[in-house]
Amino acid sequence: MTMNASPEKLVIRNIGLILSGRLEAPIMDGDCVIAVDGRIAAFGHEKDLDTADATTTVDANGVTLAPGLIDSHVHPVIGDYTPRQQQLHWIDSTLHGGVTTMISAGEVHLPGRPRDVVGLKAMAIASQRWYEHFRPSGVKVHAGAPVLETGMVEQDFKDLADAGVKLLGEVGLGSVKDGKTARQMVDWARKYGIQSTIHTGGPSIPGSGLIDADMVLETGADVIGHINGGHSALPDDQIVCLCENCLKGIEVVHNGNERAAVLTVNTARELKQMNRVILGTDGPAGSGVQPLGILRLVAMLSAFANVPAEQAFCFATGNTARERNLDCGLIEAGRAADFVLMDQAQHAPGRNILESIELGNLPGIGMTIIDGVVRSGRSRNTPPARRLPEVVPD
Numbered sequence: 001m002t003m004n005a006s007p008e009k010l011v012i013r014n015i016g017l018i019l020s021g022r023l024e025a026p027i028m029d030g031d032c033v034i035a036v037d038g039r040i041a042a043f044g045h046e047k048d049l050d051t052a053d054a055t056t057t058v059d060a061n062g063v064t065l066a067p068g069l070i071d072s073h074v075h076p077v078i079g080d081y082t083p084r085q086q087q088l089h090w091i092d093s094t095l096h097g098g099v100t101t102m103i104s105a106g107e108v109h110l111p112g113r114p115r116d117v118v119g120l121k122a123m124a125i126a127s128q129r130w131y132e133h134f135r136p137s138g139v140k141v142h143a144g145a146p147v148l149e150t151g152m153v154e155q156d157f158k159d160l161a162d163a164g165v166k167l168l169g170e171v172g173l174g175s176v177k178d179g180k181t182a183r184q185m186v187d188w189a190r191k192y193g194i195q196s197t198i199h200t201g202g203p204s205i206p207g208s209g210l211i212d213a214d215m216v217l218e219t220g221a222d223v224i225g226h227i228n229g230g231h232s233a234l235p236d237d238q239i240v241c242l243c244e245n246c247l248k249g250i251e252v253v254h255n256g257n258e259r260a261a262v263l264t265v266n267t268a269r270e271l272k273q274m275n276r277v278i279l280g281t282d283g284p285a286g287s288g289v290q291p292l293g294i295l296r297l298v299a300m301l302s303a304f305a306n307v308p309a310e311q312a313f314c315f316a317t318g319n320t321a322r323e324r325n326l327d328c329g330l331i332e333a334g335r336a337a338d339f340v341l342m343d344q345a346q347h348a349p350g351r352n353i354l355e356s357i358e359l360g361n362l363p364g365i366g367m368t369i370i371d372g373v374v375r376s377g378r379s380r381n382t383p384p385a386r387r388l389p390e391v392v393p394d
């Protein structure tokens with residue numbers, strides 16, 4: 001490979017609507033976004049921007065641009081393969097659902113996964129490495145998320161952090177099942193900069209256990225993982241109690257209870273804390289893989305929890321980026337140039353893309369971009385979009 005001295009400049013022009021990812025101002029003024037060397041450099045009206053010397057120009061053809069979607073809760077194992085449902089290319093398929101970043105909640109589906117401390121540390125470090133070195137179809141997979149097993153001591157968390165591990169898998173999936181021990185380990189993890197999440201609700205598959213509101217509060221993990229259960233949700237009063245009594249990220253997943261998801265968002269709205277709501281799929285899992293899971297959650301919450309569509313997209317972009325300390329998810333100078341371009345689906349009702357989503361319909365995806373590079377064109381998974389963006393030939 002030769003070094004490229006001149007910067008890679010991406011110009012996306014003729015955008016019909018820009019969604020910011022920012023809950024406090026979800027719609028932005030403008031029709032053009034410019035990225036240089038994979039970072040957002042400028043945005044606004046094309047006539048006010050320097051669009052000269054673009055290495056790639058995309059004519060959005062009037063469609064909507066949003067930050068690439070983030071799936072806050074996946075269970076990857078290796079590459080673009082999951083043994084859970086014997087699926088190949090599930091990450092590529094999810095890119096076609098607009099997801100450009102995934103966060104592992106534990107690589108627990110590895111057959112024969114080690115449960116001894118030295119083994120689980122080795123696996124976490126290896127998982128972090130192989131997804132750092134290999135991005136399936138360009139998708140950023142933040143992995144290497146060990147689950148807590150009894151016998152771990154403070155030095156183990158320091159070793160993991162020193163080796164580059166930044167996440168814990170869901171508390172409760174390993175052998176640590178009591179709040180006191182979990183609290184101690186989560187505190188050690190936090191001390192060394194490792195972010196934590198907790199399984200909330202009933203057991204997901206045979207072998208996992210119940211985690212109720214008391215244990216979630218006692219453990220104090222950084223994210224309340226699948227507050228709507230994965231699959232079985234806690235009773236309503238416990239969900240409300242969790243929303244009211246801590247300030248952590250509130251994660252709603254596709255593989256959970258949809259009624260509990262609506263309750264969660266309605267409670268967050270009453271508390272004026274919708275900024276805490278983040279979305280995940282919890283796939284691959286018993287329910288399979290959901291290439292459109294994040295889009296489906298956006299549409300479901302928009303339709304059933306009465307969230308304006310432009311705000312529902314913030315749950316899957318800016319909110320997650322802020323709760324998870326990611327450098328993507330917002331249209332902001334210096335952020336990663338990760339985008340999804342989409343339009344109202346053909347023959348879907350509604351006056352425009354936002355109203356169509358608020359009526360419960362999925363948008364059609366026309367393009368994804370990661371780090372300023374076009375990664376996919378018209379989605380093979382969403383309904384077809386009315387209009388499609390295109391790369392302008394040189």
Ligand SMILES: [Zn+2]
Nearest residue numbers: 170199204230
């Ligand atoms: Zn779980």
